[in-house]
Amino acid sequence: MLEHSLEKVREGLLQKGIAPRHVNRYVAELHDHMADLVARECASGLDMREAQAKARAILGTDAQLVRAVIDRGVPRSLAAKAPWAVFGILPVTVMIVLFMLLAFGSMSFFLPYRALSGAAIPEYVRAVGTTITIVGSYAIGPLLAAACIAIALRQRLSSGWVWAGLAFIALASGPFGVHINFVQPAGGMTGGIRGSVIQTVYEQGRIDLGTTLVTIAVRIVVLFALSALAYRFLKQRAEELPHASA
Numbered sequence: 575m576l577e578h579s580l581e582k583v584r585e586g587l588l589q590k591g592i593a594p595r596h597v598n599r600y601v602a603e604l605h606d607h608m609a610d611l612v613a614r615e616c617a618s619g620l621d622m623r624e625a626q627a628k629a630r631a632i633l634g635t636d637a638q639l640v641r642a643v644i645d646r647g648v649p650r651s652l653a654a655k656a657p658w659a660v661f662g663i664l665p666v667t668v669m670i671v672l673f674m675l676l677a678f679g680s681m682s683f684f685l686p687y688r689a690l691s692g693a694a695i696p697e698y699v700r701a702v703g704t705t706i707t708i709v710g711s712y713a714i715g716p717l718l719a720a721a722c723i724a725i726a727l728r729q730r731l732s733s734g735w736v737w738a739g740l741a742f743i744a745l746a747s748g749p750f751g752v753h754i755n756f757v758q759p760a761g762g763m764t765g766g767i768r769g770s771v772i773q774t775v776y777e778q779g780r781i782d783l784g785t786t787l788v789t790i791a792v793r794i795v796v797l798f799a800l801s802a803l804a805y806r807f808l809k810q811r812a813e814e815l816p817h818a819s820a
Contacts, residue, residue: 580604586640588730591654600643608633653729660725661739665718666746676710676752677771684754684767695756695767703754703767711773715747719801726805727812740801748794749773 580601587597611629616622633639653660680703687699719740726736755768773793775785 580608582636583639585730586636587643588728590640590644591650591729591731592643592648593651593654594728596643596648600648604633604639651729653725653731657731657733657735661722661733661735662742665722665739665743669714669718669743669746669750672714673710673750673752673771676706677769680706680752680754680769684769688767690767700756703756706752707754710752712751714751715743715797716801718747719743719797720804723801723805723808727808730812736805737802740805741798744794744798744801747797749790 583604584597584601587600588594608629611632612622612625615625615628620628634642683702684699687695722736722739722743725731726733749772751771751773753770753772753774755770755774773786773790775782775789777785
């Protein structure tokens with residue numbers, strides 16, 4: 575019961591936007607202080623239950639403990655103060671930087687092999703290209719969405735900016751990504767390595783515009799739908815846990 579009460583203090587502080595590191599430190603101090611109070615009351619002759627009840631009363635109510643932190647002016651988290659930056663600007667900026675690093679790194683790595691025909695490209699080079707394609711086209715967006723969800727859940731945020739951030743990530747990662755294609759000779763074209771930072775679908779060595787646009791649209795919808803469902807489910811579970819412990 576006492577542990578749950580202090581967890582309610584934690585929840586109250588997080589919902590007020592207090593940075594998690596300050597909340598954790600404060601709750602740890604409360605645990606230590608309460609343990610000292612319980613030991614003192616037990617030494618005075620009270621049994622454990624009575625000692626815990628008296629120690630909790632001395633410590634103060636949940637509202638008083640939360641108010642004490644607010645009155646001290648403990649800093650709020652950046653996500654609580656500027657959710658537009660954490661869930662809007664930051665993930666898109668990180669995505670752009672990662673795409674640029676992958677693109678420039680790919681150009682440097684594949685440059686010595688661009689003059690080779692498709693059949694002459696070594697297998698390990700193909701493996702590297704496949705890995706870059708998977709990371710650049712399918713991993714960055716979901717990982718950034720997962721990071722946004724983790725921040726929102728950890729800090730108990732209920733801002734519309736969380737949903738906006740998931741939408742921004744889906745929109746940004748839908749058309750963009752580092753895609754490496756190993757093209758076989760066809761239609762008078764020489765084979766070799768083709769790279770792009772736009773999601774493209776090739777048909778016989780040429781870009782299929784219609785299929786490419788459909789693919790981009792599907793990627794946007796699927797990523798947003800999956801990340802939104804994950805956030806809603808995990809948020810609901812997190813909200814139910816305190817009630818289940820009561």
